[in-house]
Amino acid sequence: MRFIDEFRDKDIIDRLLRQIHNISVKEISIMEICGGHTMAIRKYGIPSLLPPNIHLISGPGCPVCVTSRAYIDNAITIANQPDVIFTTYGDLIRVPGSTSSMEEAKASGADIRIVYSTLDALEMARQNPDKKIVFAGIGFETTTPSSAVAILQAAKENVDNFFIYSAHKVMPPAMKALINEGIPINGYIGPGHVSTITGTDMYKPLVEKYGVSVVISGFEPVDILQSILMLVRQFEKNKPAVEIQYRRIVRPQGNPKARELTEQVFGPRGDWWRGLGDLPDSGMKIRGEYELFDAENHFNIKNRIAKDPSACLCGEVLKGLKSPEECTLYKKVCTPSNPVGACMVSSEGACQAYYRYANDE
Amino acid sequence: MGHGSGGKLSHELITSLFLRYFGNDKLNELTDSAIADLPECKLAFTTDSYVVDPVFFPGGNIGNLAISGTVNDLAVSGAVPLYLSASFIIEEGFDMEQLEEIVASMRDEAGRADIQIITGDTKVVRKGQCDKIFINTSGIGIIEKNAGHISGGKLAGPGDKIFVSGYLGDHAMAVLSARNELNISSNVTSDVAPLNQLIKSITNTGAIHYMRDITRGGLATILSELVQKRDFGVYILEKDIPMREEVLGFCELLGFDPLYLANEGKVMMVVDNEHAEEILYILRQHPLGKHAAVIGELVSEKPGRAVIESLTGGTRIINMLSGEQLPRIC
Numbered sequence: 001m002r003f004i005d006e007f008r009d010k011d012i013i014d015r016l017l018r019q020i021h022n023i024s025v026k027e028i029s030i031m032e033i034c035g036g037h038t039m040a041i042r043k044y045g046i047p048s049l050l051p052p053n054i055h056l057i058s059g060p061g062c063p064v065c066v067t068s069r070a071y072i073d074n075a076i077t078i079a080n081q082p083d084v085i086f087t088t089y090g091d092l093i094r095v096p097g098s099t100s101s102m103e104e105a106k107a108s109g110a111d112i113r114i115v116y117s118t119l120d121a122l123e124m125a126r127q128n129p130d131k132k133i134v135f136a137g138i139g140f141e142t143t144t145p146s147s148a149v150a151i152l153q154a155a156k157e158n159v160d161n162f163f164i165y166s167a168h169k170v171m172p173p174a175m176k177a178l179i180n181e182g183i184p185i186n187g188y189i190g191p192g193h194v195s196t197i198t199g200t201d202m203y204k205p206l207v208e209k210y211g212v213s214v215v216i217s218g219f220e221p222v223d224i225l226q227s228i229l230m231l232v233r234q235f236e237k238n239k240p241a242v243e244i245q246y247r248r249i250v251r252p253q254g255n256p257k258a259r260e261l262t263e264q265v266f267g268p269r270g271d272w273w274r275g276l277g278d279l280p281d282s283g284m285k286i287r288g289e290y291e292l293f294d295a296e297n298h299f300n301i302k303n304r305i306a307k308d309p310s311a312c313l314c315g316e317v318l319k320g321l322k323s324p325e326e327c328t329l330y331k332k333v334c335t336p337s338n339p340v341g342a343c344m345v346s347s348e349g350a351c352q353a354y355y356r357y358a359n360d361e
Numbered sequence: 362m363g364h365g366s367g368g369k370l371s372h373e374l375i376t377s378l379f380l381r382y383f384g385n386d387k388l389n390e391l392t393d394s395a396i397a398d399l400p401e402c403k404l405a406f407t408t409d410s411y412v413v414d415p416v417f418f419p420g421g422n423i424g425n426l427a428i429s430g431t432v433n434d435l436a437v438s439g440a441v442p443l444y445l446s447a448s449f450i451i452e453e454g455f456d457m458e459q460l461e462e463i464v465a466s467m468r469d470e471a472g473r474a475d476i477q478i479i480t481g482d483t484k485v486v487r488k489g490q491c492d493k494i495f496i497n498t499s500g501i502g503i504i505e506k507n508a509g510h511i512s513g514g515k516l517a518g519p520g521d522k523i524f525v526s527g528y529l530g531d532h533a534m535a536v537l538s539a540r541n542e543l544n545i546s547s548n549v550t551s552d553v554a555p556l557n558q559l560i561k562s563i564t565n566t567g568a569i570h571y572m573r574d575i576t577r578g579g580l581a582t583i584l585s586e587l588v589q590k591r592d593f594g595v596y597i598l599e600k601d602i603p604m605r606e607e608v609l610g611f612c613e614l615l616g617f618d619p620l621y622l623a624n625e626g627k628v629m630m631v632v633d634n635e636h637a638e639e640i641l642y643i644l645r646q647h648p649l650g651k652h653a654a655v656i657g658e659l660v661s662e663k664p665g666r667a668v669i670e671s672l673t674g675g676t677r678i679i680n681m682l683s684g685e686q687l688p689r690i691c
């Protein structure tokens with residue numbers, strides 16, 4: 001496959017690995033904070049190729065994983081109302097709420113459907129004027145612009161039966177929170193697609209205030225190994241900085257147009273992250289001007305907090321403090337077909353990635 | 362199609378449709394049981410129910426799937442499939458022309474596989490009691506000489522080569538794109554096909570130590586099952602697994618793992634190393650084995666584990682699929 005095979009080329013990979021092995025001396029902990037990276041790292045068996053002094057930690061990069069139980073509970077409440085079609089990205093339907101998942105709610109009769117983009121949900125609203133179409137707006141800076149576009153488009157066309165239930169979040173507060181929790185992180189493999197929108201400026205405080213390196217990485221094995229090499233190089237020289245490895249996609253200034261659209265429709269608020277708790281200014285709320293499209297407003301959703309189950313170590317795993325194997329539920333009670341915590345739900349979640357792609361050790 | 366209670370309506374359906382297409386000396390008797398002579402033999406007997414959604418997909422429909430699926434279950438057990446039963450559960454209101462198309466494709470598929478449908482049943486149920494049409498087929502076959510060991514795999518051991526008979530994932534992609542939820546169109550058609558002729562061409566070599574058809578759960582699932590409670594491991598190379606560009610691209614787009622994609626006309630074989638080249642040659646002569654490939658081998662290291670070497674040279678363990686694969690958000 002063109003534009004993919006080049007980034008899985010064995011010769012280039014071997015060359016990068018030789019360089020990493022040559023220059024890496026100090027113990028270094030690298031966290032990836034995007035679920036796409038977690039998945040690729042496991043799928044390609046990257047840990048089995050690295051020297052033992054390089055430790056890879058999985059951070060909270062999967063938007064599905066950090067979606068709170070309260071959000072799922074509320075989503076089910078909305079979906080159970082008559083005349084509602086609740087639409088969502090696929091992997092959210094298996095995420096456990098306080099009592100059930102959307103998948104279970106669907107089986108008991110709620111009209112919950114999987115869509116592949118916000119605009120599919122908007123189209124469904126146009127086709128079904130007698131139904132209320134609610135879209136589960138989850139994801140980070142990458143997916144928020146498409147929710148914004150859908151709302152703007154709905155406003156323009158006067159589509160009055162389209163709603164978004166926003167759990168959109170932004171990444172930097174979580175990256176700071178992890179360091180403040182005392183997790184030893186020397187470098188971040190920065191989220192490739194988030195940075196496409198945000199650009200690099202938002203990572204500068206991490207470097208300046210905490211001395212942590214950030215390399216924004218693509219998702220293929222060559223990308224990830226090159227990013228690890230760049231992080232190791234910075235660390236060995238003791239010169240933390242923000243660098244872009246994923247140059248074919250990411251520009252330092254990001255995508256100002258997408259940010260403008262997001263700004264227009266969404267404003268910041270505190271939000272609850274599964275495993276991390278309440279993080280100030282980490283969530284995105286639909287602004288008052290667009291409240292007609294805000295499912296929270298229309299369906300009068302108030303409670304936004306529901307505590308996580310106590311035996312589940314999702315929180316520690318998301319923070320990178322524990323590895324999935326250290327959780328007593330992992331593989332025994334908690335499996336991809338019966339997930340307890342959200343890390344097991346999404347194919348990008350750290351626990352499922354471990355489960356499916358356990359290192360061959 | 363109306364909801365009947367076994368009276369005139371179903372009699373008409375049997376004579377005007379099923380007998381017309383499936384008719385043979387045994388079925389035509391319409392006795393409560395079909396009667397057939399069997400030589401002195403070891404019998405293979407299997408059953409499966411088909412509920413695929415959508416009923417029609419590029420490259421096939423629920424009907425030929427129901428024939429091939431059961432024929433293949435017999436064939437991979439080392440049996441020559443002989444007779445099938447076919448039972449239909451049909452939702453009231455199901456389109457008669459579509460039913461005829463399904464039945465016709467079953468007849469054609471049975472012809473390809475050289476088997477007869479000798480008994481069957483039809484029930485029409487109220488709307489909502491089933492989804493359009495469900496088909497159950499059972500099949501019997503006779504285990505070939507020197508092939509009794511294949512289904513248990515007791516001859517499999519380190520050094521044996523692992524084969525697949527062609528491109529993986531075509532069926533999954535055809536069905537998913539036909540579901541129309543994805544808005545993805547492609548030219549990939551389902552690989553649904555009866556594999557008994559292909560398999561027959563190699564079972565008499567005595568070199569086949571184990572065989573499975575690669576259906577739901579994909580290659581990953583059968584490889585994990587192969588090593589369970591065995592004193593050998595599996596080691597396969599990702600780069601050697603035959604996959605179409607379109608199917609790989611489709612997996613990239615949706616975040617699916619190709620190792621878990623369903624097939625309906627592919628077989629995985631464990632072959633005696635000494636005969637590997639010969640088997641590959643024979644397989645590739647057959648239209649259904651043109652893209653057959655050796656993808657790895659059984660190893661004595663890490664017994665009980667199926668390991669894949671990824672394109673990077675890194676290795677990981679292959680697990681069974683739990684739950685459906687869900688498309689990823691980003």
